Amino acid sequence: MSGKEPIAVLGMGAMGSRMAINFANAGHEVTVWNRTAETARELADAHGFSVATTPREAVNGAAVVVSMVADDEAATAVWLDPENGAMSAMSSSAVGIESSTLTPATVRHLAAEAVERGLTMLEAPVVGSRPQADAGGLFYVVGGDAGVLEEVRSVLEVNAGGIRLVGPMGSAAIMKLAINGLFGIQVAAYGEIAGFLERSDIDTDTAFGILASLPITSPALQRIVGLFGDRQFDPNFPIPLVSKDFRYLGEAAAGLGAEVPISKTAGAVYASMAAGNYGNLDIAGVAMRYLAP
Ligand SMILES: NC(=O)c1ccc[n+]([C@@H]2O[C@H](COP(=O)([O-])OP(=O)(O)OC[C@H]3O[C@@H](n4cnc5c(N)ncnc54)[C@H](OP(=O)(O)O)[C@@H]3O)[C@@H](O)[C@H]2O)c1
Secondary structure, eight states, rough: SSSSSOOEEEOHHHHHHHHHHHHHTTTTTTEEEOOHHHHHHHHHHHOOOOOOSSSHHHHOOOOOEEEOSSHHHHHHHHHTTTOGGGGGTTTTTEEEEOOSSOOOHHHHHHHHHHHHTHHHHHHOEESSSSHHTTOOOEEEEESSOHHHHHHHHHHHHHTTTEEEESTTTTTTHHHHHHHHHHHHHHHHHHHHOOOOHHTTTSSSHHHHHHHSSTSOOOOHHHHHOOOOOOOOOOSSHHHHHHHHHHHHHHHHHHHHTTOHHHHHHHHHHHHHHTTEEEETSBGGGGGGTOOOO
């Protein structure tokens, strides 16, 4: 593929909507579907998308089908619903791209269902959040066939700052959960230490400034530490999605026989916050669990 292929984007949440806008701005004909139809209609009015009432309708005529939804349950419904799912109507010449953060088991299940139907599919979860999506600078971790990746590379590049094939279907889900696990553990740890520092007699700006200036703090964490002082926790990567990713990491680790005690502890912190009054905070808002009132 090298032209302006028709693309169906399933899921008009924070990430899917931004991807669809970038596709439209790059000249692709974009058809969108969202479970809550009103969201899709509003975006379509603003950005010139066509709107479909089901995933099945959305994939009609699409050369590429991108799914960007919340979780395993949502992705399974979007692709496999017997009446309205994308796979019930996708063309055998189209390529399906699953970009949601899912368990490897679900990705492998989707892959097997695609093979059974003679359909072609890649998994391409993304690293980066809303600002990277706005800028078309997401990092795609890809699982699947190298030839299929080359077929859709120009389409992925619309939203990509980087693309890396890591192995067969399911392996990108593992890589993505590993990345988010490491990030989430660090954010929770910095939140905890920030609470410790705030309760000391060290000036908070000085303490956070020293933390942020040292090589122990990665560039991603420097940004996070910068949010603690002003409690700027408007969501980019909301805590419920972080909690879901830790749950999936735990499941995938159990399947591999890998011990992940630190991930489990961090995951429990995010889960309790997602269940409480912090569900609409950014990942950095995990610090609210620890910062001084
Ligand atoms: N936000 C980030 O920073 C980020 C970064 C990288 C990867 N991700 C991953 O990307 C995916 C999407 O994230 P997001 O931030 O766009 O999430 P979001 O804003 O919460 O959007 C979730 C989307 O999934 C749909 N959905 C939820 N349950 C569904 C179901 N049962 N059936 C069909 N559709 C359903 C929602 O539809 P409604 O509008 O009807 O609710 C919405 O379109 C997630 O897997 C997330 O983990 C997120």
